[in-house]
Amino acid sequence: MNDWQDVKNVVVAGLGITGLSVVKYLGIYHPHVSVRVIDTRENPPGLSELTTDIVCHLGGWCREWLAEADLVVINPGIALSTPEIQQVVQSGTPVVGDIELFAWHIKKPVIAITGSNGKSTVTDLTGKMAAASGLNVAVGGNIGIPALDLIHESVDLYVLELSSFQLETTQHLKLKAAAFLNLSEDHMDRYSDIEAYRQAKLRIFSHAEAAIVNQDDPCTFPxxxxxxxxxxxxxxxADFALQGVNGQECLMAMGQPVIGCEQLKLVGRHNLANVLTVFALLHQAGISYRDGLDVLKSYTGLTHRCxxxxxxHGIQWVNDSKATNVASTLAALSGLVLKGTLYLLVGGVGKGADFSPLAPVLNALNVRLCCFGRDGEQFIELHPSAKLYDTMADVIADIAPQLTCGDIVMLSPACASFDQFKNFMARGDAFADLAHHYA
Structure with missing residues (x-):
């Protein structure tokens, strides 16, 4: 939208960190518009940070405000299929998300990443390696800082992680390069089927100059x-691939060796794919990935991700709390080097997922399956060792006396956290606290 003159009334639907960033953005760059906030929660996060001139309707919808709006900006957590939002769409009033506002505003180059798993690592590492070329890089979106809070005239390059929810309400985001890492069952409580989920992800390529896709996952191809x-x-x-060179595995770019795998500190085969994606994104954006190889060699990944x-005492405690779906847990298991017993903690809010793909992988491991949380019972049939607990703390208290050298205690729950924790970070922090106490 290049002409904001016709926009007088904006409704921000859903507060939280994203909604708050929208309100702040509008106040700075479009101070002439009237901003009102609707949130169906009585006390949404971010409420205390709003300035006193922002009017709020809390605890439900306000159809009157929605009907009066010239533009509605919805939080990614609110589905477009929500009846109140559908009514706005059918009336012809634009309904967008924060990434669409970002797209209208930005003139600098943008790289973006989506996928069911790995996108946070790829986004973070892309930003760090691009910065090694001397660029002022801003990293955020669905990871860390909301996109609208990143906007600054000094930024040379934006690197965004984008969720399917964000892409649903984005129409005009121009990208130097976009990556779709993989597709696996997730958010089936929001989408009618996995193809609907895929189509939301594919929107990342709508205005991209180059598409980075997974040769091992045809669903990622536009x-x-x-x-x-x-x-x-x-x-x-593939254009960016893994290949043996002089008896060693090497990451390759267009047939040329870039770096030996043994030089990386990242754990797991899935992270090799992540690094290759970073190479591809930087190359297509005209940025030298070789300038960032020293950064890559020292990179250990993100908190809560393996x-x-x-x-x-030879016992490793691994926090993979970010594994909120089956594919992410499968990726973590595929990268393990196991000398003793794996105590695998799973459970939480399953989001309607099918957990059966875990069974054959678990059967090939020396594992004790420790299930907890609201949907923990759904894992019991996956392995003979499975035992059900109420909480993660109950699990650790029970297994800690049994641990011996070579064992791994891994939280990779394949579920969301909000039955017992504020978010996956809080769950991971709680696991880390338990590890420090019992180790």
Whole structure:
């Protein structure tokens, strides 16, 4: 939207960190508009940070405000299918998200990443390696800082993680390069089927100059795309691939070796695919990934993502709380080097997922399956060792006396956290605290 003159009334639907960033953005860059906030929660996060001139309707919808709006900006947590929002859409009033506002505003280059798993690591590492080329890089979106809070005239490059929820309400985001990492069952409580989820993800390519896709996952390929489609793979030939060179595994870029895998500190095969994606994104954006190789060599990944939080008496405690779906837990298990017993903590809010793909992988491991949380019972049939607990603390208290050298205690729950925790970070922090106490 280049002409804001016709916009007098904006309704921000859903507060929280994203809604608050929208309100702040409008106050700075479009101070002439009237901003009102609707949140169905009585006391939403971010409420105390609003200035006193912002009027709020809390505890439900206000159809009158929605009907009067020239523009409605919805939080990613609110589905477009929500009846009150559908009524606005049908009336012809634009309904957008924060990323669409960002797209209207930004003139600098943008790289974006989506996928069911790995996108936070790819986004973070892309930003760090791009910065090694001397660029002023701003990283955020669905990770860390909301996109609208990143806006600054000094920024040379924006790197955004984008969720399917954010992409649903984004129409005009121009990207130098976009990556779709993988697709697996997730958010089936929001989408009618996995194809609807895929189509939401594919929106990332709508105005991208180059599409980075997973050669090992055909679902990531755009149905139609006019620009270059660049592939990555850790199992077959691709533009960016894994290959043996002089008896050692090496990450390759267009047939040329870049770095040996043994030089990386990242754990797990899935992280090799993540690094290849970073190479592809930077290359397509015209940024030298070789300038960032020293950064890559020292990179240990993100907190709550296969993070070793304690290693004492030969017992490793691994925090993979970010594994909120089955595919993410499968990725964590595929990268393990196991010398003793794996005590795997799973459970939480399952979001309607099918957990059965875990069974054959678990059967191939020396594992004790420890299930907890609201949907913990759904894991019991996956392995003979499975035991049900009420809480994560109950699990640790029970298994701690049994641990011996070579064992791994891993929280990789394949579920969301909000039955017992504020978010996956709080769950991971709680696990780390328990690890420090019992290790």
């Amino acid at each position: 149905d139609e795309f006019s620009g270059p489609v660049v592939t990555f793979s850790i199992s077959q030939n 993070q070793v939080v304690e290693d004492n």
